[in-house]
Amino acid sequence: MFEISDTQKIGVGLAGFGMFFLFLGVLLLFDKGLLAIGNLLFISGLGCVIGPKRTFSFFFQKHKLKGSLAFLGGIVIVLIGWPIVGMIIETYGFVILFSGFLPVAVNFLRRVPILGTFLNMPGVSKILDMIAGDSNRTTV
Structure with a gap:
C-alpha cells in the first residue's frame, strides 16, 4: 500500500466540499455564490491531492488545451x-x-454491488455504453 500525506487528505476534503457546493449551487437554481465557492474548493482540492505542478501540467497539456480553456x-x-x-x-x-x-469510471461503478445491478440493466447499460464509449479499450 502507499501512504497518503496530510496534504492529500485535506485535498480530498476540499474537493469533496467543492463538489457538494457545486451540487448545492445547481440545486438552488444556479446560486452564483455557492457555485463560485464550489469551483474554488474543487480546484484547490485537486491541487492538494495531485500537487500543484502535476495539476498545472494536467490542465495545460497540448491535447487538453481546448477542454482546459473551456x-x-x-x-x-x-x-x-x-x-x-x-x-x-x-x-x-x-x-x-x-x-x-x-470509461474507467463507468466500469468501476458497474462493479459496485447495488449500483452495478442498476447500471447493468439492459436499457441503462446501452445508454452508458454510448456515453462512455468502447469499454474494451479500458481493459488491461
Missing part, C-alpha cells in the same frame, strides 16, 4: 456573475478534459 473560462464566467452560462461552458470543458477517464 473549464477554466467557465469558472471565470461563474465568478463574474453569469452562473448558468458559466456552468454550461464549464461542463463542456469538464467532459472534454475527463472523457478519457469516463
Whole structure:
C-alpha cells in the first residue's frame, strides 16, 4: 500500500466540499455564490491531492488545451456573475478534459454491488455504453 500525506487528505476534503457546493449551487437554481465557492474548493482540492505542478501540467497539456480553456473560462464566467452560462461552458470543458477517464469510471461503478445491478440493466447499460464509449479499450 502507499501512504497518503496530510496534504492529500485535506485535498480530498476540499474537493469533496467543492463538489457538494457545486451540487448545492445547481440545486438552488444556479446560486452564483455557492457555485463560485464550489469551483474554488474543487480546484484547490485537486491541487492538494495531485500537487500543484502535476495539476498545472494536467490542465495545460497540448491535447487538453481546448477542454482546459473551456473549464477554466467557465469558472471565470461563474465568478463574474453569469452562473448558468458559466456552468454550461464549464461542463463542456469538464467532459472534454475527463472523457478519457469516463470509461474507467463507468466500469468501476458497474462493479459496485447495488449500483452495478442498476447500471447493468439492459436499457441503462446501452445508454452508458454510448456515453462512455468502447469499454474494451479500458481493459488491461
